[in-house]
Amino acid sequence: xxxxxVTLAENNIDWHLPSRGRVGMYCLIAAEAAIFTxxxxxxxxxxxxxxxxxxxxxxxxxxxFYTICLLASSLTIHLAVRKxxxxxxAAFARWWLLTIVLGGTFLLxxxxxxxxxxxxxxxxxxxxxxxxxxxxxxGLHAFHVTVGLLALTVVAVFYFAGRLGQKHAERLEVxxxxxxxxxxxWVVVFTVVYVIGV
Amino acid sequence: xSTNTISISDFPAYRPVTLRLHDWVTTVDHxxxxxxxxxxxLFFLVIGGIEATIMRIQLIRPHNDFVSPEVFNRMFTxxxxxxxxxxxxxxxxxxxxxxxxxxxxARDMAFPRLNAFSFWMTALGGVFLYFSxxxxxxxxxxxxxxxxxWFAYAPLTARTFSVGHSADFWVxxxxxxxIGSIGTAINIITTIxxxxxxxxxxxxxPLLAWLNLTMGGLVVLAVSPLTAAQLMLLVxxxxxxxxxxxxxxxxxxxxxxxxxIFGHPEVxxxxxxxxxxASEIIPVFSRKAIFGYRVMVLATIAIGFISMSVWAxxxxxxxxxxxxxxxxxxxxxxxxVPTGIKNFNWxxxxxxxxxxxxxxxxFCVAFLFQFLIGGLTGVTLAVxxxxxxxxxxxxxxxxxxxxxxxxxxxxxxxxxxxWFPKASGKMYNETLGKLHFWLxxxxxxxxxxxxxxxxxxxxxxxxxxxxxxxGWEIWNVIVTIGVFFQAAGILVFVFNLxxxxxxxxxxxxxxxxxxxxxxxxxxxxxxxxxxxxxAVRSRRPLWDLKHPEDPDWRxx
Numbered sequence: 001x002x003x004x005x006v007t008l009a010e011n012n013i014d015w016h017l018p019s020r021g022r023v024g025m026y027c028l029i030a031a032e033a034a035i036f037t038x039x040x041x042x043x044x045x046x047x048x049x050x051x052x053x054x055x056x057x058x059x060x061x062x063x064x065f066y067t068i069c070l071l072a073s074s075l076t077i078h079l080a081v082r083k084x085x086x087x088x089x090a091a092f093a094r095w096w097l098l099t100i101v102l103g104g105t106f107l108l109x110x111x112x113x114x115x116x117x118x119x120x121x122x123x124x125x126x127x128x129x130x131x132x133x134x135x136x137x138x139g140l141h142a143f144h145v146t147v148g149l150l151a152l153t154v155v156a157v158f159y160f161a162g163r164l165g166q167k168h169a170e171r172l173e174v175x176x177x178x179x180x181x182x183x184x185x186w187v188v189v190f191t192v193v194y195v196i197g198v
Numbered sequence: 199x200s201t202n203t204i205s206i207s208d209f210p211a212y213r214p215v216t217l218r219l220h221d222w223v224t225t226v227d228h229x230x231x232x233x234x235x236x237x238x239x240l241f242f243l244v245i246g247g248i249e250a251t252i253m254r255i256q257l258i259r260p261h262n263d264f265v266s267p268e269v270f271n272r273m274f275t276x277x278x279x280x281x282x283x284x285x286x287x288x289x290x291x292x293x294x295x296x297x298x299x300x301x302x303x304a305r306d307m308a309f310p311r312l313n314a315f316s317f318w319m320t321a322l323g324g325v326f327l328y329f330s331x332x333x334x335x336x337x338x339x340x341x342x343x344x345x346x347x348w349f350a351y352a353p354l355t356a357r358t359f360s361v362g363h364s365a366d367f368w369v370x371x372x373x374x375x376x377i378g379s380i381g382t383a384i385n386i387i388t389t390i391x392x393x394x395x396x397x398x399x400x401x402x403x404p405l406l407a408w409l410n411l412t413m414g415g416l417v418v419l420a421v422s423p424l425t426a427a428q429l430m431l432l433v434x435x436x437x438x439x440x441x442x443x444x445x446x447x448x449x450x451x452x453x454x455x456x457x458x459i460f461g462h463p464e465v466x467x468x469x470x471x472x473x474x475x476a477s478e479i480i481p482v483f484s485r486k487a488i489f490g491y492r493v494m495v496l497a498t499i500a501i502g503f504i505s506m507s508v509w510a511x512x513x514x515x516x517x518x519x520x521x522x523x524x525x526x527x528x529x530x531x532x533x534x535v536p537t538g539i540k541n542f543n544w545x546x547x548x549x550x551x552x553x554x555x556x557x558x559x560x561f562c563v564a565f566l567f568q569f570l571i572g573g574l575t576g577v578t579l580a581v582x583x584x585x586x587x588x589x590x591x592x593x594x595x596x597x598x599x600x601x602x603x604x605x606x607x608x609x610x611x612x613x614x615x616x617w618f619p620k621a622s623g624k625m626y627n628e629t630l631g632k633l634h635f636w637l638x639x640x641x642x643x644x645x646x647x648x649x650x651x652x653x654x655x656x657x658x659x660x661x662x663x664x665x666x667x668x669g670w671e672i673w674n675v676i677v678t679i680g681v682f683f684q685a686a687g688i689l690v691f692v693f694n695l696x697x698x699x700x701x702x703x704x705x706x707x708x709x710x711x712x713x714x715x716x717x718x719x720x721x722x723x724x725x726x727x728x729x730x731x732x733a734v735r736s737r738r739p740l741w742d743l744k745h746p747e748d749p750d751w752r753x754x
Contacts, residue, residue: 013733015396020308023391027384027418034422035429038456042430042441049447126438129447136433136441 021174029181036185039140040192043133047197050128059121062194066109073102074183077176085169093159103149110142141189144182151175226310228295231317235292242284249277254678260666270662271345278348283375284324290471291382294410300716301404303395303732308388316381323375330367344368349457352442352450369428376425383417386410396733404714408495409474412502413467420463427456458509466505472609476562479616480544482712483559484551490543497536504533514585523582530580557631561612568604593653599646619709623721624702630694634687641683648676713738
């Protein structure tokens with residue numbers, strides 16, 4: 001006997017399972033959240049413990065405009081995914097490209113801030129404890145924005161190659177979950193670095 | 199032979215070795231990856247065992263000079279790191295990979311390519327760690343293998359104290375295997391939630407699936423902090439950061455927190471799958487359904503939650519506030535409640551059953567006893583004042599080896615014997631299995647029962663030698679003798695499985711008259727697992743099939 005077959009009497013039972021993409025992405029988000037938690041804890045724990053300058057209040061200025069850009073990109077990606085689900089590809093592309101532009105603007109803001117900090121204020125990752133925790137936390141976030149932007153760009157490339165359609169709406173939604181998470185993390189990072197930390 | 203199953207062995211077409219090797223390297227099949235994980239961890243089990251043996255030979259008598267102090271430091275670091283990250287973790291993931299899709303009636307894991315990626319990341323971690331023997335020197339000639347202990351407290355890992363690249367290889371090794379672990383954990387969770395066969399609601403899953411679901415959640419939440427801490431250490435070592443640099447206002451204690459936030463849930467990452475093996479094996483060999491399925495599930499989840507709030511019991515001797523001490527004493531003791539519930543449930547499963555003492559069951563019975571004792575010494579160490587006296591003594595070393603070897607490894611050996619017929623299609627040799635059991639049991643108790651005593655007498659861990667006349671000598675001799683019994687047991691084990699793989703009797707689909715889905719397909723299972731997607735109505739679908747007059751679903 002090489003195969004017992006295990007079957008139900010009523011074989012066509014109603015059977016629904018959650019989507020793999022969503023569950024997988026939720027798990028990834030949980031793991032990433034744990035990583036960010038450790039970096040945020042380290043940042044908060046080390047506030048005011050630098051033995052030498054520059055101190056946060058001397059050099060940090062809240063990047064309000066760039067923050068608005070990043071938060072707005074959550075809205076635009078949401079609209080893009082909804083347009084895709086509705087089958088409106090042109091509208092999808094507009095919102096999607098706007099998302100990329102907004103995300104790119106945010107990264108540009110981080111880059112400008114870093115250039116100023118390094119060349120004007122003389123703060124690098126090895127200058128003092130503040131520098132170490134600041135560049136690590138903000139850098140980790142910027143890294144995640146970069147990864148997100150790469151993924152968004154890949155989708156855009158597929159769109160222009162004509163390989164993207166309504167059937168991919170769920171995958172795009174999974175990707176947008178990641179983007180929303182990166183935005184949410186920025187809210188925490190912003191609060192910790194530019195509000196509590198100065 | 200029924201006709202609706204086609205097994206690979208029906209096509210004995212010749213494939214050259216290179217092609218077969220290529221198949222294994224490029225595979226995304228969960229069963230093959232599971233076997234790769236397990237073989238990989240067995241390889242490192244032997245290496246980690248050799249390192250332990252070297253330490254025990256060094257400690258067999260006072261003022262021994264079998265190895266130098268430097269080598270001794272490398273041995274305990276490599277032994278600990280290897281055994282946790284490259285033996286225990288791959289074993290856990292290997293079994294989860296192999297069993298979970300089969301037991302929930304799925305074709306494969308949710309993300310097969312992620313699965314392969316995760317395995318090779320873990321494999322890369324092992325390569326990093328052992329390459330340190332060659333590459334650790336760096337340009338400064340200050341290296342060799344890492345010698346900072348498996349939890350690598352700051353400031354030992356600072357550039358000043360670890361010149362060369364030894365600590366860097368340690369960091370890279372844990373970083374890459376950590377990424378592999380998180381990937382696999384995500385895969386396991388997603389597989390269990392999204393790939394169950396029709397009818398298998400969460401409440402009808404085998405307990406093994408529930409326990410692995412909890413394990414996956416713990417890995418996601420606990421290994422990630424370790425990854426974060428390793429990134430910080432890399433920043434410190436390569437970019438001149440100050441996270442753990444006390445000279446610049448950094449804190450050495452925060453590394454301890456970060457490490458143990460990973461380190462204690464990690465114990466349960468390893469223990470919960472061992473509980474899973476016991477929860478599958480004990481019912482089958484007691485001929486009874488598991489006692490208290492729902493309570494078992496709840497206890498598992500409780501363990502998962504509580505295990506994330508006990509980490510600082512590793513740090514009582516560091517000097518925390520009395521409030522923190524109190525919290526971690528109580529939370530640590532609280533975890534004994536759900537684990538105790540589990541123990542009673544396993545005993546209640548055996549109670550009144552028709553117990554068959556085949557090798558898997560022997561290992562599980564030993565697991566029950568030893569887990570109880572290891573758990574009880576854990577409760578003693580949870581008492582902060584007691585811990586102040588015995589932390590980092592051989593009492594502590596004996597305690598956690600009691601849990602990791604006596605409980606986790608014993609249950610895992612049980613799992614090896616239980617599922618070997620499924621994975622290989624051949625039956626192992628029962629006499630050799632029992633010989634392995636008794637040799638290992640005797641060796642284990644010689645080593646780890648008696649190891650408590652020098653600890654109580656004040657022998658600290660990680661010393662490379664000691665003065666005569668402290669009353670430690672005889673205990674160290676006994677402890678070292680036990681090691682050779684364990685090594686002999688392992689040799690018998692490896693020989694048994696290797697020999698049985700080639701020469702063993704054909705096992706058939708269901709040699710244990712078991713009840714979970716994996717026993718319904720052929721042994722070894724075909725690549726696609728099930729020719730027809732199974733559908734289940736109870737927790738024991740094969741019982742229902744074998745006993746249509748009295749199926750389980752009437753009672754659940």
